[in-house]
Amino acid sequence: MKRILSGALAALFASGAMAADPHPHWGYQGESAPAHWAELDPGFEACALGHMQSPIDIRNAHQADLPEIDFDYRTSQAEAVNNGHTIQVNLPDSGGIEIGDAHYALAQFHFHTPSEEKIDGASFPMEVHLVHKDAEGHLAVVAVMLKQGRKNAALEEIFDTLPADGDSHALHALNPAVLLPAKHAYYTYAGSLTTPPCSEGVRWQVLKQPIEVSESQIEAFRKRYPMNARPVQPLNGREVQESRS
Ligand SMILES: [Zn+2]
Numbered sequence: 001m002k003r004i005l006s007g008a009l010a011a012l013f014a015s016g017a018m019a020a021d022p023h024p025h026w027g028y029q030g031e032s033a034p035a036h037w038a039e040l041d042p043g044f045e046a047c048a049l050g051h052m053q054s055p056i057d058i059r060n061a062h063q064a065d066l067p068e069i070d071f072d073y074r075t076s077q078a079e080a081v082n083n084g085h086t087i088q089v090n091l092p093d094s095g096g097i098e099i100g101d102a103h104y105a106l107a108q109f110h111f112h113t114p115s116e117e118k119i120d121g122a123s124f125p126m127e128v129h130l131v132h133k134d135a136e137g138h139l140a141v142v143a144v145m146l147k148q149g150r151k152n153a154a155l156e157e158i159f160d161t162l163p164a165d166g167d168s169h170a171l172h173a174l175n176p177a178v179l180l181p182a183k184h185a186y187y188t189y190a191g192s193l194t195t196p197p198c199s200e201g202v203r204w205q206v207l208k209q210p211i212e213v214s215e216s217q218i219e220a221f222r223k224r225y226p227m228n229a230r231p232v233q234p235l236n237g238r239e240v241q242e243s244r245s
Contacts, residue, residue: 026196027085034230037196047198053233054191054204055116061187061242068243069142069184069205070098073106075175080158081168085195086110086228087221089158094176096132097142099205104132104140106176113221115145116194116229117206119187124210125218127229128179129194139193140203142186144179149212154178159217162224181209189240194230208242 026032026040038048047053076094080087088110096105108131115127126146133139152159155178157171185208192200 028227028229037198041196044196044198046192046200047196050192050198050200051234051236052190052192052200052238053198054194054202055118055230055232056189056191056235056238056240057118057121057232058187058189058206058240059120061240063244064241066186066188066241066243067100068245069186071177071180071184072096072098073175073177075173078171078174079168080161080163080171082163082165082224084165086112086225087158087162089171089174091174091176094174097140099140099203102134102138102140104134104138106130106132109176109179111146111221111225112194112229113218113225113227114229116232117143117145117204118232119145119206119208123229126213126221130176130179138201138203140205143204143206144181145207145210146213146218147210148215148218151214152212152217155213155217159213159220162220164224179211181207181211183207183209183245185209185243185245187240187242189238191238192233 026037037044072095074095076091079090081090088108090108091106094106096103109128111126111128113126115124124145125148128144128146130142163169187206189204191202191204192198193202
């Protein structure tokens, strides 16, 4: 009985325009928009006070002898989650990346629309963030731009079954390498989470080459999230480096 009642209440709330929000109330529009994130919770102050924030507009990158990103991804069980801010795919056993001496395990990937990072002022229809963590908890994000083009068959199940707000479901086993373009040249800079609490110390790698998704795949995502991108943040003297290949 209890379960039926709470289900009914949940349905009631979900149907109302003024529904109580079960998620932290930051968002992308109105009073919960990025410009107000720091006011919403004392723990979010880095969103306003931080000097190494993400995303950025990548311009005038300096070519450097950067290590290649060694992608060591493998097929993992996968779960798609709608967390109220994006669609996230959790991959508990999907391998990771090495950059120089640093090793990071992949935890999840998720999507933004339009892209958060810009390249020479230009944004892309979507961006995927592959979020990795090393043994000490340091984060490294690999960002891949999504441009409109052919239907991406490897991502078909994800885009065909995007969970509704608060829902999640298992996907077929997935190798996250399907999100990577053929070339792995990248830009890199020191940044932050692009969502509250906007914590800094995040190592960003933005791949130069985009992958393709179809217009209908972009539209499917935008039915769930019409806009979930933080505006670009000031560089504050940070250097953006660019790999040679
Ligand atoms: Zn993200």
